[in-house]
Amino acid sequence: MYKKLLLLGFLIAGLGMAFTTTNEPTGYAVGDTAKDFKLKNVDGKMVSLKSMKKAKGYIVVFTCNHCPYALAYQDRIIELHNKYAELGYPVVAINPNDKDRSPGDSFDKMQERAKEKDYPFVYLYDEKQDVARSFGATRTPHVYILDKNMKVQYIGAIDDNSESAEDASEKYVENAVDALIKGESVAVTQTKAIGCTIKWKK
Amino acid sequence: MIKRNILSGLLLFALSFSVSSLLAQDVALIKKEQLFAWKNTTADSIYVVNFWATWCAPCVKELPAFDSLQQAYAELPLQVILVSTDFRKNLESKVLPFVEKKQIQSTVVFMDERNPNDYIDLLNPEWSGAIPATFIFSGKNKKTAFHEGDLSYKELEDLLLETIQE
Numbered sequence: 001m002y003k004k005l006l007l008l009g010f011l012i013a014g015l016g017m018a019f020t021t022t023n024e025p026t027g028y029a030v031g032d033t034a035k036d037f038k039l040k041n042v043d044g045k046m047v048s049l050k051s052m053k054k055a056k057g058y059i060v061v062f063t064c065n066h067c068p069y070a071l072a073y074q075d076r077i078i079e080l081h082n083k084y085a086e087l088g089y090p091v092v093a094i095n096p097n098d099k100d101r102s103p104g105d106s107f108d109k110m111q112e113r114a115k116e117k118d119y120p121f122v123y124l125y126d127e128k129q130d131v132a133r134s135f136g137a138t139r140t141p142h143v144y145i146l147d148k149n150m151k152v153q154y155i156g157a158i159d160d161n162s163e164s165a166e167d168a169s170e171k172y173v174e175n176a177v178d179a180l181i182k183g184e185s186v187a188v189t190q191t192k193a194i195g196c197t198i199k200w201k202k
Numbered sequence: 203m204i205k206r207n208i209l210s211g212l213l214l215f216a217l218s219f220s221v222s223s224l225l226a227q228d229v230a231l232i233k234k235e236q237l238f239a240w241k242n243t244t245a246d247s248i249y250v251v252n253f254w255a256t257w258c259a260p261c262v263k264e265l266p267a268f269d270s271l272q273q274a275y276a277e278l279p280l281q282v283i284l285v286s287t288d289f290r291k292n293l294e295s296k297v298l299p300f301v302e303k304k305q306i307q308s309t310v311v312f313m314d315e316r317n318p319n320d321y322i323d324l325l326n327p328e329w330s331g332a333i334p335a336t337f338i339f340s341g342k343n344k345k346t347a348f349h350e351g352d353l354s355y356k357e358l359e360d361l362l363l364e365t366i367q368e
Contacts, residue, residue: 068255068257068289072289138330138331138332138350139330139331139332142330157318157319157331160316160317160319161316161317162289163289163290163291163316167316170317191319192318192319192322192323192329192330192331193318193319193331194253194255194287194318194322194331194332194333195330195331195332195333196258196332196333197260197332197333197334197350197351198332
């Protein structure tokens, strides 16, 4: 009896440990091949990566309307697209936030923002949050750079200074895309940044 | 020459002192080394370190749980530290008024590092950088805990008890 209790105790302790140390499936790692998806753009049309015929790769950015870090990067994301879309690497912005938990990130509000800021890139609504989950995105902004074979080449931050674009000394995304365009391998493939958690449905 | 250096050193010291006392709520600016000192403590101390920001709704919501924990375990060598990751430009305009208005009891410090890549992975590679994020460092038994996302009081307390268990 005593032994059984002890065993049970161990089991419970083990279970507790498992709960605190296990994370959800982590999504893509650098080198993985991403699956295509189809999401609704702010213009109402459904967009998949393959439907972007001229693309030689993609700068996928999980972002949103309300997060101050996403806001701080808004203009930099526009610049990225303006610089790299014509070179074959368009920005694909995806808002994964649940509108009930974050009303500022509803589809209507996305449309408003896209109009207000004149977004030159697609701004897609991941309403079911499947795409964010399959990528393993956890925060906004969170960037995944894919090459033409849909292989993940970079995961992380846009640069090393979220507060101020001028003070950023390492432009991670630009460096990665520049390398891919030149046919070189990406030097820094993974970085991190403080960001807002994605608001998952409850 | 040496004298002058000492003098300017003293001046600098006095200056830094007056700057920090201007920040009335004693929100100290910390560098990454401070985080690692907490992480690697070998004293009996237990550090509960929470990363938050004034603009982060789930963070703000869980802050009272941290104050309650500090109070409930006052007999332990426990220190709750709330690390603000707000933008530097918002320290005086947002963070300090917030700390005062909410009457936060726990120690609040301000993360004065430009590049989060310098400390996120070193604290825990599992941390993606999303906030809220909570670490517990228990010096006595060398155990640590990490949680990304918000915590209820009960969850926070369970995490603490698990971590300090011998």
